């Protein structure tokens with residue numbers, strides 16, 4: 001698969017640490033963004049551990065436990081196997097972060113979001129936990145591919161809150177699940193058929209807190225992919241982002 005990609009992370013003007021992490025593995029077509037939380041730099045530890053663990057497990061030979069799991073489910077198609085591998089990798093990341101957190105007082109309670117994109121032939125496989133998002137821009141139209149694991153998203157789904165009002169609430173970033181905090185997680189996974197010209201965006205809430213989907217649609221549809229990550233971060237900074245901002249942009253050629 002011929003692709004082009006760009007990525008950028010920025011601490012933003014307010015925070016002292018950048019607790020986001022990203023991975024852009026062009027050779028293996030694996031892309032990950034994570035947004036860590038926890039005091040005393042623990043968020044940085046959690047997001048980096050999540051990105052590295054998920055990457056390692058996706059790359060590596062399947063370990064015996066994973067092989068048993070995949071065989072037991074008797075998945076027939078590669079898409080199901082890849083989604084199951086993503087689910088497994090997210091859970092292993094969560095378990096090892098939880099273990100590290102329990103062993104060191106300074107990292108107790110740390111956690112992270114993660115969103116991963118794996119391209120394989122004509123397919124894009126996605127997994128996420130938390131409020132880091134994936135978007136697809138096709139023919140100039142932006143679609144959100146992930147549903148935030150947040151309290152406000154649950155309220156929106158129940159019809160008790162509008163997305164417009166949700167953007168203004170101070171507790172909008174409270175997560176219903178995060179990697180590392182509880183141990184096991186239930187990532188949402190999906191597979192999509194890709195088309196030439198498709199542009200994927202993975203991002204943390206530092207971007208989406210200040211840019212609406214309409215604003216993102218406008219930015220994602222234009223310019224060169226090489227400049228896109230930079231343009232998105234610049235737009236977020238101009239819109240007075242206060243959080244860390246991280247974006248990974250991938251274009252199918």
Ligand code: CA
Nearest residue numbers: 035205206243
């Ligand atoms: Ca954040």
